[in-house]
Amino acid sequence: MRAPDYDYYPFTERSGWAKPADTTPPETTISLNGTLGFEGWYVSDVTVTLSATDDISGVAETAYSFDGVTWITYTEPFTITTEGIITVYYNSTDNAGNVEATECEVIKIDKTPPKPNLTIGTHCVDEAGNIYVTSATEFTLTASDDVLGVANVSGVAHTYYRINGGNWTEYVGPFKLEGPDGNYTIEYYSVNVAGNEETPNSVTVILVSLKVNSYLTDSEFNPITYFDVVFAKDRSGGGAISLLQRIQVSSTIILRL
Secondary structure (H helix, E strand, O other), X not given: OOOOOOOOOOOOOEOXXXXXXXXXXXXXXXXXXXXXXXXXXXXXXXXXXXXXXXXXXXXXXXXXXXXXXXXXXXXXXXXXXXXXXXXXXXXXXXXXXXXXXXXXXXXXXXXXXXXXXXXXXXXXXXXXXXXXXXXXXXEEEEEEOOEOOEOOOOXXXXXXXXXXXXOOEEOOOOEOOOOOOEEEEEEEEEEEOOOOEOOOEEEEEEEOOOEEEEEEEOOOOXXXXXXXXXXXXXXXXXXXXXXXXXXXXXXXXXXXX
């Protein structure tokens, strides 16, 4: 018996043989290539490859879309560079006209580290830019994981700080400096959910301990407001008390000796 003799689609019967009709749509698979961080987030550009198969009539076309409305014919792998949450829709059509049900893949990309910010409570800055604080000064860290023009990125996961090169501590709330007078360097950085980590920032402050609790009174000597007077040493060696800067934050006045 000789081998069956088939025409190409549309299928016709020849020499008593009939090729089965193709009623099954093709199948498309998607593969992603990029640097995967945490919680399903990529921390790099992502290259998308689509592969389709159809065992009977063959694949005629594969297409993809970013909104499910406007479709692009797939010809080669493409790269997504935009940060945020991107949905790729895709399907294929075979030579018999069967159209695959649309599939989709959600791709999360966050390539940008978060930005922490250190707020120093009651303090004083002299003419040389030195920052004076006391043991009562609070240091507050906040962080944002915003990317310009992007609505959805992974968000801040953790913020850390350390003092004078000590161990890194996870930030959970405002902290104060404890120890002898002198210079203190505070380093801090944040990490987002995707795993992007910022290079640590740093600031150096000078801790001074001499503080006087004071208050103002009315004509009957009843206290009407309380405040602290903080004195900082003048490196020039001057002995007179002079006003360096009046700061109303936390009702504190800082003077220089």
